[in-house]
Amino acid sequence: MKAELTTDKPARAGRATQIAAMVITGLAAFTWVYFGRLYLIHDPDEWRIANQQLGYPAYIIPLIGVTHILGGVGLLIPNVPRLTEWIYAALSIDLLLAFYSQLNSGGSPWDKFDPILVMAFVFASYVLRRCMRANKWSI
Structure with a gap:
């Protein structure tokens, strides 16, 4: 009889998903809190x-x-x-x-896609957290 080799690939994949979810959600939350803070402290560049x-x-x-600050902090609340x-x-x-506001304003064409870049992080965070919730993991 051959001994079966067991691998822990699902466990490693699950751990990688957890780490990716935490990192991407943390980056998205940091972005929201950072820019919310700039609006609150009346940063001249952001206000302009x-x-x-x-x-x-x-x-x-x-x-x-x-x-923005409430949204960023809300992303970090687990199990709700x-x-x-x-x-x-x-x-x-x-x-x-x-993105709509950026399209209808002046400025650099590259600035118009900043919200889309942030949306990619928010979407990735959402998908990874849904995967974690489906597998009954907590962030």
């Missing part, structure tokens, strides 16, 4: 872009900062699937609207 280039009124920019689904939906809507 939001107010003059994109045409957002000055009174709405701090609110955008608060929602309904809340994270709502957060991912809100972030996706925000990024689609940011």
